Amino acid sequence: MNIFDETRKHYNAAGVHPTTDPDNPRSQFAVERYENYLPKLIKPGMRALDLGCNAGRYTFAMEDMGAIATGIDFAEIPLRHAKEVARKRKSRCQFDIGNIAALPYKENSFDLALLPQNNGYLSYQTLENLTLQLKEILSDNGIFVVIIHDELVKRAGEETLPERYDVQTGLMGGNRTIPDKGVYAAPWYFWTVAFARYIIEKHLPLEQVEQIQENRFMLVFRNKKR
Secondary structure (H helix, E strand, C coil): CCHHHHHHHHHHHHCCCCCCCCCCHHHHHHHHCCCCCHHHHCCCCCEEEEECCCCCHHHHHHHHCCCEEEEEECCHHHHHHHHHHHHHHCCCCEEEECECCECCCCCCCEEEEEEECCHHHCCHHHHHHHHHHHHHHEEEEEEEEEEECCHHHHCCCCCCHHHCCCCCCCEECCEEEECCCEEEECCEECCCHHHHHHHHCCCCCEEEEEEEECCEEEEEEECCCC
């Protein structure tokens, strides 16, 4: 199974939900959750990249915070909506179609990269590959912000936990039914804060960890080129 292809099919079929639509008030909870955290990291004029942007909730939010924001995603339907929202808002946000496994950006293109809660779609090797790409794509002293759910915290005390995922790859199976459209594979990888730190810190030093909610953490890594 190609997890990127399966996830793309799922998100294109799901389209744009009120909770992911930047123009719908029901989506604002996602951004407000980090209102005491992200604005401290984003400086006016900072070039920011939203990794797996979907319809652009965080891309537009980072622009509102003063960033020159770009979003990238591999699902065409949500990205099309993001571009329409940008047109209506007269936003300068740029939205690109692309794959996290092979980002189409040059060296020193961004000062900040945000991976907001979608690390579960990435294998351990894919996250390491992404980190290596960001080491080049981010400017010297640029930051990589990872917002992550910790599966061990989420599933504490769950006796069947070892049966839920492949211990070699971390892959957990799963399907999601989209009304009137069918059943789609919704694969997910088992991640913890410790796993993410181990992989990313091989290439980018950790600067801070913030526990935002019981099972939600923000990790900030700093790119040191010199």
